[in-house]
Amino acid sequence: MSDGWRERYASWRLRRKLRRTPRYSLAELPEDTVARVGGHVRILGDNVLTAPLSGRPCVYYSVTIRARAHFMVAAETFQEYLATSQDQVSFLLEDGAHHAVIDPTNARISCERDHRSTSKAAFDATPAQRELLERHNLMHQDWWNTASLEYLEGILAVDEPILVLGGGTREPDPGGMSVAGYREAARTRYRFASTKRFPLMISDDRKAQTQ
Structure with a gap:
């Protein structure tokens, strides 16, 4: 079983489980x-990442480099996985007037790979691609049999907008404000x-x- 097939299968299982699990708003969710739950990604404090290839602001990214060898017949067949890198930071999930802190450590994350680029090898890589190759010690490997990356x-x-599946516990919400602008002593938020x-x-x- 190839690494690519395993990855697609794991993503399919995660998305299927999400679709089959009852959905709550943060306002209605019982504790434990x-x-x-669903909502929009918001930055928590100064926690924000820059996606290494596209430069987009994000709270999680996953990048994969794979190669196609010269002997492969299909021009779009990339089978050798050379490297994968990921990073994440905690963030806020905003659902209307309610918020939850999301700690993605050890989470199973499935996101669409919506940014794709290629190079023939290291010599014609863009600065962003070259930085990734250097990070994974791929700059000086033998590219003789590589048709493209x-x-x-x-x-x-x-x-x-995203979905989160898990159990949350309540904690004081330091950003909880009343309509009049005064802090509400009893205002809480979820942490997942x-x-x-x-x-x-x-x-x-x-x-x-x-759904």
Whole structure:
């Protein structure tokens, strides 16, 4: 079983589970209930990443570099996975007037790979592609049998609508403000994080957001 097939299968299973799990709004969600919630990605404090290929602001990115060898017949067949890199930061999920802190550590994340670029090898790579190749010690490898490289990037973008599946616990909301502008002493927000029993699942699956 190839790495690419395993990755697609894992993503399909995650999205299927999201679609089958009951959805709650943050306002209605009972505490300690494993459920599906949705909202928009917002920055938590100064926590923000820059996607390495597209330069987009995000809270999570996944980049894969794969190669096509000269002996392969199909021009668009990329089979050798050379490297994969990911990074994430905690962020806010905004659902109307309600917020939840999302800690993506050890979460299962599925996002659309919507940015693709190619190069023949290292010699014609763009600065962003070259930085990735250097990060993974791929600049000086033998490219004799390499026809081309493909770079794929998927992100959870700032302001993007997403879904989260997991169980949340309440904590004081330091940003909770009343209509008059005074801090509400009893205002709380949810915090979602992975546990051994219930790993957090996060997806930008647009189909599941309408169900």
